[in-house]
Amino acid sequence: MATTSEPAPIASTVRDEIRACALRLFAERGVAGTSVRDIAACAGTSPANVLHHYGSKEGLREAxxxxxxxxxxxxxxxxxxxxxxxxxxxxxxxxxxxxxxxxxxxxxxxxxxxxxxxxxxxxxxxxxxxxxxxxxxxxxxxxxxxxxxxxxxxxxxxxxxxxxxxxxxxxxxxxxxxxxxxxxxxxxxxxxxxxxxxxxxxxxxGAFRTPPDGSPTAGSTGPRTRGHAAT
Amino acid sequence: MATTSEPAPIASTVRDEIRACALRLFAERGVAGTSVRDIAACAGTSPANVLHHYGSKEGLREAxxxxxxxxxxxxxxxxxxxxxxxxxxxxxxxxxxxxxxxxxxxxxxxxxxxxxxxxxxxxxxxxxxxxxxxxxxxxxxxxxxxxxxxxxxxxxxxxxxxxxxxxxxxxxxxxxxxxxxxxxxxxxxxxxxxxxxxxxxxxxxGAFRTPPDGSPTAGSTGPRTRGHAAT
DNA sequence: TTGCTGACTGAACGTTCGTTCAGTAGATTC
DNA sequence: GAATCTACTGAACGAACGTTCAGTCAGCAA
Known part of the structure; x- marks a missing residue:
């Protein structure tokens, strides 16, 4: 689906289309939130064909x-x-x-x-x-x-x-x-x-003005309130 | 399961336990990657009870x-x-x-x-x-x-x-x-x-030494290589 | 004792998931 | 022309999903 500009091997195969769709859908919804059927629909092919090319959903993710x-x-x-x-x-x-x-x-x-x-x-x-x-x-x-x-x-x-x-x-x-x-x-x-x-x-x-001279290495500056509320 | 220190209402109810488990599992695996059954198992209760307290998985997420x-x-x-x-x-x-x-x-x-x-x-x-x-x-x-x-x-x-x-x-x-x-x-x-x-x-x-004087506002500094490979 | 309420469960529901499989169509090879 | 291969499909599989529901049980008010 409409890969953009020049240098790509332009003759996009179904295999490439599947991977491009997976890239986009995984990025948008996460891997767990994207089904093989979603990817197949996006690439205009069947779910079975997705697995034909990449073996499994996990294989596609690795690709x-x-x-x-x-x-x-x-x-x-x-x-x-x-x-x-x-x-x-x-x-x-x-x-x-x-x-x-x-x-x-x-x-x-x-x-x-x-x-x-x-x-x-x-x-x-x-x-x-x-x-x-x-x-x-x-x-x-x-x-x-x-x-x-x-x-x-x-x-x-x-x-x-x-x-x-x-x-x-x-x-x-x-x-x-x-x-x-x-x-x-x-x-x-x-x-x-x-x-x-x-x-x-x-x-x-810098973002701050120079601190008082002999600037401490600031290593001691941990948070001083130690609330540690549970959760 | 072992909420940590002081200020919490210590007498942790099953309801709170469910939410604490959901927080942890959602954080670890994502919402889509966590099932209601996972949460129930973590909290030591039944899946039905999770929904009894929060209505739906989405309701739990909102909570x-x-x-x-x-x-x-x-x-x-x-x-x-x-x-x-x-x-x-x-x-x-x-x-x-x-x-x-x-x-x-x-x-x-x-x-x-x-x-x-x-x-x-x-x-x-x-x-x-x-x-x-x-x-x-x-x-x-x-x-x-x-x-x-x-x-x-x-x-x-x-x-x-x-x-x-x-x-x-x-x-x-x-x-x-x-x-x-x-x-x-x-x-x-x-x-x-x-x-x-x-x-x-x-x-x-600062991290860098002062640039040549009359430092440009750097607004012109876009990337100069404009490859724009497709993908 | 009765009745009600809220926490909780096991079994089941319909759906969607990843995956399998037999089979078709179109090239390519012999 | 037969055999082989690869791309591809529709139908189905079992598993897992979110959710529903009838029902049990403890606590409490009347």
Missing amino acids: VDDEVAHLFAHAASTAPDQLADMMDPATGGGSGSFAELLLSAVPPDSPVPAYVRRLLLDGGDAGRRLFRSWFDSARALQDSLVASGVARPAEDPDARTAFLLVNDLAMILLREHVADAIGTDPLTTEGAARWTADALDVYHH | VDDEVAHLFAHAASTAPDQLADMMDPATGGGSGSFAELLLSAVPPDSPVPAYVRRLLLDGGDAGRRLFRSWFDSARALQDSLVASGVARPAEDPDARTAFLLVNDLAMILLREHVADAIGTDPLTTEGAARWTADALDVYHH
Whole structure:
């Protein structure tokens, strides 16, 4: 059903159609909330044919997981250059954002971001591997940016990388809520620009004024009220 | 089954047990992935009794949504003071983090954070309301912090509030992945300290070195590669 | 004692689920 | 032309689903 722009192998087979429908429906309703019959109806074929091609519903889910993983594996191979390029203040002063990378890899109405969300939050192995690979890329990028003087060195580099990566992914995860709150979808070009502008401001100049000198490493700052209500 | 500490009405009724089980199972497996029979078995009663108390599975889901919403509505009534207190560099230099507030309100092994995750990501009205209320609180806090000179004023205050709030929530959403990556669960006291230390460092001093002067408002920094592969 | 109420159950209901299977149609191979 | 293969279908399977219902039982008011 209407795969969008140019580079796809255009002659979409029923097999591909089934997988595309599964991707979209899984992303919208979750795997448990999507039936094989739903997918078959979406792809204009019979439920039996879905299982003919993918063996089982679980097999189809794995195929979709793989598709998404490969999409990013390919993007990741060009990512370091792209990200480093985005980061270079000379060529544009970008943000080095994974979200921007994602935005550049899929059309704005793609179900992929929503599927990535499920992947990251459903506790499965595919999601764990995806996050791992992103974390490793981000860590390497962070190191190189520190080495080249673009980024400030962190006392806790793993925490720093995780912090920046997670902030970045959060925008994908909470996309609808952000759009509601600020009135612009952050996964459109204009929305991304607005989001990036603020993120860069914080990442360059901070959000808070400098604390009292000899700033404590803040390690002691746990929550002080320890209500621990049951539930 | 073993509700934890003090303030709960301790004499847990079967009705409460059913709701507690539903909260946990919905959080773990999703609503569609949890059957009424599962919940009944967990609560040690019959499926018919679950529906006797809550009318339908959907009614039970709404009851659980309400329970969580009320938990935070109560927390929110004391939140401004607590958050402002956390923010005050004089009394502790905390982070004003919603995640810390959450951590202080529920025990570390509570299913509530996972349920909040589902609430925020399942596109329902309860999640939308929850985010809205958090955004409004965060916005008000942000304004007061700017007024008192603790926070730098932002060019785009809505975006700034959304950015900080979303960063904060991200840690809850991606909790397991962060724990994997940095080796510490950020929703434990020690994990939170580590996370907070780095977050404060970024929020006070930035993550990147100051860009070339006359820093562009960065609005032009969209992704420059416009691959838009189909999918 | 009687009658009522609310918590609770076992058995069953109709539906929908994932999956199986025998079989058809259209190519391709020998 | 027969044999083989792959894509595909309609009908059915047993299991699991949410839900209904008649009925049991304990506590309590009259």
